[in-house]
Amino acid sequence: MRISDPQLIGALAALGVEHKAGVSLAEKTSLEIGGTSDLLLVRRHESLPDLIRLLKQAGVPHRFLGGGSNVLLPDGELPWVILQLARQDPEVRIEGNLAFVDCAADLGRTVTTCAKHDLGGMEGLIGVPGTVGGALRMNAGAYGTQIGSFVREVQIYRAATGRIETLRGSEINFEYRHTSFAPDDIMLAVRLELSSKPYREILQGIRICNEKRRASQPLNQKSAGCIFKNPPGGSAGRMIDELGLKGHAAGDARVSDRHANFFVNAGHATSADMLALIADVRQRVRERYGVELEEEVIVWKDS
Numbered sequence: 001m002r003i004s005d006p007q008l009i010g011a012l013a014a015l016g017v018e019h020k021a022g023v024s025l026a027e028k029t030s031l032e033i034g035g036t037s038d039l040l041l042v043r044r045h046e047s048l049p050d051l052i053r054l055l056k057q058a059g060v061p062h063r064f065l066g067g068g069s070n071v072l073l074p075d076g077e078l079p080w081v082i083l084q085l086a087r088q089d090p091e092v093r094i095e096g097n098l099a100f101v102d103c104a105a106d107l108g109r110t111v112t113t114c115a116k117h118d119l120g121g122m123e124g125l126i127g128v129p130g131t132v133g134g135a136l137r138m139n140a141g142a143y144g145t146q147i148g149s150f151v152r153e154v155q156i157y158r159a160a161t162g163r164i165e166t167l168r169g170s171e172i173n174f175e176y177r178h179t180s181f182a183p184d185d186i187m188l189a190v191r192l193e194l195s196s197k198p199y200r201e202i203l204q205g206i207r208i209c210n211e212k213r214r215a216s217q218p219l220n221q222k223s224a225g226c227i228f229k230n231p232p233g234g235s236a237g238r239m240i241d242e243l244g245l246k247g248h249a250a251g252d253a254r255v256s257d258r259h260a261n262f263f264v265n266a267g268h269a270t271s272a273d274m275l276a277l278i279a280d281v282r283q284r285v286r287e288r289y290g291v292e293l294e295e296e297v298i299v300w301k302d303s
């Protein structure tokens with residue numbers, strides 16, 4: 001979606017929001033799939049309530065993008081403008097066992113910054129790409145660790161009130177790849193409580209997790225991580241593998257040879273290719289196992 005109204009463009013500039021016209025979203029997602037849209041880079045969190053009000057008044061729909069590592073975007077001209085947070089400086093501030101982290105910060109870098117201050121526990125999250133905000137939205141997790149366990153407080157733009165508010169960790173439900181934030185809430189900053197641990201010990205844990213990831217995931221290919229959530233008590237990857245679907249493709253969208261729950265863009269896959277592959281695999285799993293797989297990747301649909 002393009003913003004062409006000079007008055008709106010002027011108002012955005014007055015809010016300190018950077019307006020980038022006609023951005024290729026494929027370049028901003030790990031799947032490298034997605035069309036174009038205008039992107040609004042939010043430099044100051046305080047401007048969000050006014051920004052969203054402005055967009056609503058102008059009838060301009062928006063979607064929020066973090067690091068783009070867990071989304072499947074449509075092709076062509078997108079029907080929304082894209083909001084993204086600019087990184088704040090500093091991204092991470094440490095006080096005792098607490099880390100105050102900006103939600104635009106890279107998750108892996110946050111884990112290593114905390115490690116350098118002898119704060120550990122999040123080692124399992126080291127290879128999860130994307131931002132801290134995206135990790136909060138998804139309750140990102142790996143190797144028995146999930147980000148929600150460390151959250152003590154989150155500062156959010158709350159869609160229900162149109163204001164920036166602070167939620168205590170106990171007010172938020174963190175479940176398997178699901179959180180109780182409202183769909184239009186935007187996470188801005190978080191206070192994490194970590195445990196004291198010597199740097200060397202944390203580094204050892206990080207190395208082990210990195211090795212496990214390298215051994216099992218197609219890290220040099222374009223993917224969004226796991227496409228499906230694991231069904232209760234089961235493994236989506238194992239079921240897809242047992243069906244002999246590694247390498248199975250729709251256009252350039254392909255089930256990874258390395259990890260059956262990773263679907264990769266093996267060339268110039270379109271959104272339609274990826275959606276066709278998701279539907280095909282889901283149907284085969286349903287027919288064979290009677291299990292309805294739910295997407296873990298967030299598919300942006302026009303609704």
Ligand SMILES: Cc1cc2nc3c(=O)[nH]c(=O)nc-3n(C[C@H](O)[C@H](O)[C@H](O)COP(=O)(O)OP(=O)(O)OC[C@H]3O[C@@H](n4cnc5c(N)ncnc54)[C@H](O)[C@@H]3O)c2cc1C
Nearest residue numbers: 066067068069070130131133134135137140141142187225
């Ligand atoms: C190679 C690879 C490995 C992966 N491994 C794992 C893994 O082990 N475990 C795991 O959990 N995930 C994994 N993922 C998926 C992905 O990295 C995580 O879900 C990650 O936390 C998404 O963060 P992001 O910033 O990229 O979010 P995006 O992909 O940009 O967004 C995901 C959703 O969160 C919303 N969102 C993003 N930021 C905010 C914010 N600040 N406020 C409100 N909403 C927001 C978006 O609107 C969107 O709906 C993997 C992905 C890849 C490519």
